[in-house]
Amino acid sequence: MSNNGSIKPHSQNSRIEVIASHILTSTTLNPSSMASEKEAAIAAAAAPPPADAPTIFDKIINKEIPANIVYEDDKRPFSALPDLQRVLAFRDINPQAPTHILIIPKVRDGLTGLSKAEERHIDILGRLLYTANVIAKQEGLDDGFRIVINDGPNGCQSVYHIHVHLLGGRQMNWPPG
Numbered sequence: 001m002s003n004n005g006s007i008k009p010h011s012q013n014s015r016i017e018v019i020a021s022h023i024l025t026s027t028t029l030n031p032s033s034m035a036s037e038k039e040a041a042i043a044a045a046a047a048p049p050p051a052d053a054p055t056i057f058d059k060i061i062n063k064e065i066p067a068n069i070v071y072e073d074d075k076r077p078f079s080a081l082p083d084l085q086r087v088l089a090f091r092d093i094n095p096q097a098p099t100h101i102l103i104i105p106k107v108r109d110g111l112t113g114l115s116k117a118e119e120r121h122i123d124i125l126g127r128l129l130y131t132a133n134v135i136a137k138q139e140g141l142d143d144g145f146r147i148v149i150n151d152g153p154n155g156c157q158s159v160y161h162i163h164v165h166l167l168g169g170r171q172m173n174w175p176p177g
């Protein structure tokens with residue numbers, strides 16, 4: 001069923017197959033995360049959650065679950081960054097490259113995905129990319145890296161809190177899957 005409730009039998013099935021295959025391929029590297037990720041991806045494909053639904057990333061932001069954090073804009077009094085421009089970056093639990101880091105806004109502000117971007121989001125979108133570059137240098141990715149933003153079911157997005165994937169440490173291929 002689509003967002004507006006209409007039935008889309010073919011696209012629904014193919015969507016689930018694509019996302020499930022993405023997850024199944026990725027879990028060959030880390031089988032322990034298979035069940036929860038596959039379930040999350042299939043659930044997201046079946047019905048993208050409401051814009052205000054919390055995600056696993058909220059728990060990471062709130063330090064309710066552990067994450068390997070590599071970068072964080074905090075609220076230090078001397079920081080001039082507005083809350084809406086603060087970012088957090090942590091290692092992906094299911095890495096697809098020797099370096100695989102997710103960069104997210106600390107306040108989602110409606111940005112469940114890139115397709116929800118509005119003009120007011122320009123600053124945070126720029127900061128996500130700029131921070132990816134800062135982290136790439138921090139990680140020593142001097143020979144290059146790849147940035148990925150998955151959007152929606154066809155883009156294999158499984159977590160509806162916008163995030164930039166920073167991948168590096170190996171030769172990337174083209175075209176991507």
Ligand code: AMP
Nearest residue numbers: 056067091092093094150156157158159
């Ligand atoms: P996407 O498929 O673009 O929505 O990417 C979501 C990413 O979040 C996937 O690469 C997951 O491996 C990653 N992920 C999910 N849960 C966690 C977690 N608890 N800690 C770190 N990464 C996670």
